[in-house]
Amino acid sequence: MKGRSIILDHIQGREAAALMVNGKLEDFFIDGDAPLPGTVYRARADRPVKGQGGMFLSTPDGPAFLRQVKGLAPGQMLLVQVTGYAEPGKAIPVTQKLLFKSRYAIATPDAPGLNISRSIRDEEERDRLLEIAHGVLEGASHGMILRSACAGADADEVAEDIEAMADLAAQILADAEGDTEVLTEGDGPHLRAWREWSAPADIYREAGDFEHHGVLDALETTRSIREPLPGGAYLFIESTRALVAVDVNTGNDTSLAAGTKANIACAKHLPRALRLRGLGGQIVIDVAPMPKKDRSTFESALRGALRADSEDTILVGWTNLGNFELQRKRGRTVLADLLT
Structure with a gap:
């Protein structure tokens, strides 16, 4: 099968997404049991770890570990975001540098300014995207990165994405007070596929498409x-x-x-x-x-x-x-x- 195909299906009861390129499995996302990367918590600082420059935090999903905690005191509430998956028995890795990522835009509350992906080199296209972003972000205090998927994308879709990420960032930052809580969850496999696999592709989303398009056979080799x-x-x-x-x-x-x-x-x-x-x-x-x-x-x-x-x-x-x-x-x- 030539070309790029994105297959959205379920396997063993888990949501999953596969990217096939010329009949070969190129990428694969699957839902797990751990908190998804991108999840944002209102967490409580518990105890520092001497010698490592880190601190254990309390979250609704269990203990988390934060590095670079200068000035942070036990009992203090803070916003953190899951950065990856922990090894079994270890704390959830988190950071205080929040990012709100979508297909076209990434909101960066800790890094003000507007930046465009370096892979977009056409000056007219960069000017077009700057005009779209400035029209949406007028008066916004946090930063924004326009991703490579913006190149040639519909102006209304890009503007809508920028506005959604800006609104989400503002909403989360305004909700820093209170007890430990999950403020937003990370993207599941299907949404992550839409976000990350932005190049043109045929999309299949019917039950059984993993079997029909060779994904299950490719996974046998991968396992x-x-x-x-x-x-x-x-x-x-x-x-x-x-x-x-x-x-x-x-x-x-x-x-x-x-x-x-x-x-x-x-x-x-x-x-x-x-x-x-x-x-x-x-x-x-x-x-x-x-x-x-x-x-x-x-x-x-x-x-x-x-x-x-x-x-x-x-x-x-x-x-x-x-x-x-x-x-x-x-x-x-x-x-x-x-x-x-």
Whole structure:
């Protein structure tokens, strides 16, 4: 199946959304049991954690952990937003830097000013968007970012989105007083798909469309620890409590350049493999044998692939044993924990 398709369906009673590109599963969102990223709480500061510069908070969904808490005292009420998913048994990660994100606009109460995505380079288009935003935001005190999806979008739709995010931000900021409470929930898979997958695509939303469009078959591969690569190489991706281990294998290729080719293929395809599996935290790649002179090529390929990825990932570097380390945001639920 050629082209881009967005399939909205349910699997095992959970809302889910799949992005298929030329018949291949490119991205996948699924509803979990934990609070969704983007959820905003009115929370209460409980106790600081010495040596870590953080504090545990009380929320309606359980304990949360906030970093960088200078000047915050136990018992103080504050607004915080969920930033990702916690490991089992750990507190919900939150931040005081609130963002209200939609398809076309992101309201930024802590960062005044109006900014447009750098991917929109056409000056006439940027001027058009500035005119739309200024017409909606006149007198607004918080900032706004216009996303890349605004390029060529209908002016009324962009204006409506900007106004909705501005109103939501104002409403939440005005509701800082009171006991602990969920002030707004994060976006579920279907709404998140509309928000993030903005490129033109065919949309399917009938029950059973996951099966009809090959999503269920693709998920079977994704749930496996084995990830095939072009050229016959493959990865083993295994999650432990401490880290995610990635082992690069050359397959049946016995040429002198087999290791380098397999590692470059790993670099290009690893972000997708981690994204679909919902894996984050510490990532350790046991690369196939290759000359040290090829390490920079591997890093460049990995950096380029991560640039287009939706989850923030830091390239930490090489270990003394020749492994390569990443630190990746836990922005998704682990697929293997949800689908049995």
